[in-house]
Amino acid sequence: MAGLLTQIDRTLVRLFEAGPDGGRRRRERLARFGACTAVSLTGVALFLPNLTPYLASGQPAVGLGLGALGVVVCLGLIVAGALLYRSGFSTPNAVRIAVWNFLGLVVLGGVILGHGAYRGALGTVTTADALAAGNVLAISAAAHVIIGVHDARRVRAEQLAREREKFAVLSRVLRHNLRNDATVLIGQSERLVDELDGSLAETADALHQRSRTVGGLAEKTKTMVEALDRRSTPNARLNVHDVATDAVDEVREVVADEADVDITVDVPTNLWIWADDRIETALAELVENAVEHGGSDIRVTATTHDGTVDVRVEDDGPGIPDDERAILSGDTEITQLKHGSGLGLWVARSVAEAANGELTFDTDGERTVVRLAHDRAESPVEAAGDPSPAAAT
Structure with missing residues (x-):
């Protein structure tokens, strides 16, 4: 059975997944439109049998109530088709949901048609029979749409699990090779610097x-992978002042030779947030990014409002290019020509999102502002002899 389902999944993907050529994309759009329209038309087709109590006189209240229930379910099917078209489900999964809906009609519809023929042969088909058929078919179709949604999510979860496994293996191999090759390059280049004039x-x-930059890519990739692979690890209660100070100190060690760079921290000492403990790395990446892109006056500040803490990194540099900002925000797809200039901002975004935070960009006059937003935490009650951050529950 599992093998049959896998084969069906592959067939749906092969037939209806969008491809690079125009014909494939048109077929994918038509398939999606057709699948979603089929779900909506199911509701339209079942309206009439569910309206039969209202088309005949002298119907009891229970019949009118059942008719109203059927009408509501039919309306739900119509709306479900429209929502499915605009949903994040892929076209193969949208087709899968429509197929489940069709099965709900075929299985019970065949049985009900047989009963209808039997009742007709006896000459006893009534309004109640039509209402029963409309109710049962509408509810069956709706139930099978729900089954289809759960089935599509199951398939997607399995696909993501396989992709995550492949990504983890690829990441480990690349990080290992990058780290080893970078170590060799660093050592050899140091010898050249000492011996050449x-x-x-x-x-x-x-x-x-x-x-050294290539070697740093391995560590940045590791941080991103750990953030993306974060399971149900609870957030930690972290002191914003300590995190910001440690992050800035880390960057100052790297840019110690650049005397024209001024980095200041203006954060309240008793301000706490719920965040991933990698936020220090994320904040250091933001500050280092500001330095690398021409910032000479860099300020790290924090404000709070409506239960949220905004940690802001402001600089007077030229700002983040529009194309890179569009890629980070998801407005533009990553391509071979458009992929961003580095991993620093991606690290910050991955760490923030892993802890239900948010990374945004803005321009405040002549200054570029990158904002990390996290939920505010109350100040912890320090346990005697236990200065470590308390885990969130």
Whole structure:
């Protein structure tokens, strides 16, 4: 049975998933429209039998109530078709839901038609029979739509699990290779810097810096993967001032030679948030990103409103390019030509979203503002001899 379901899944994906060519995309759109329309038409078709109590005189109240129930279910099917078209379900899964809806009609519809033929042969078909058929078919169709939605989610969950496994393996291999190769490059470039003079020494120094950047990609990728793979790990109650200070100190060590960079922290000492404990890394990435993109006056501040704490990194640099901002916000798809300039902002976004936070960008006059928003936490009652952050419940 499992093998049959897997084969059906592959067939649906092969037939109706969007492809790169125009014909494939048109077929995918038509299939989606047809599947969603079929769900809505089910409700339209079942209106009449559910209205029969209102079309005949002298019907009891219970019949009118059952008719009203059937009408409501039919309206729900019509709306469900429209919502399915605009939902995040892929076209193969939308078709899957429509097929479940069709099965709900066929299975019970065949039985009801047989009973109708039998009652007709006896000459006793009544309004109640039509209402019963309309009620049962409408409720069956609605129930099978719900079954289809759960089935589509099951299939999607299995697909995500397989993709996550492949991504984890690929990530480990890439991180391992990046780290090892970068270590070799760093060591060799350091030797070149010590042994060469003039322009060759400058070239070797540039190679050394690039090697360190490549090595840093492995750690940034690891942080992103850990954030994306975060399960039900509870958030921690963290002191914003401590997190911001440690993040800035970390960046200051990296940019110690850049005397024209001024980084200040203006955060209340008794302000707490619920967040992933990797937020320090995320905040350091934001500050370092501001330095790398020309910021000379960088400020880390925090404000609170409506139970939310906004940790802001402001700088006077040229700002985040519009195309990179569009990629990070999801307004533009990642392509070979459009993919962003680095992983720092992606690390910050991944860490924030893993803890139900939010990363946003804005321009405040001539300053660029990146905002990390997290739920505010009450100040903890310090346990004697236990200064560690308390875990959220």
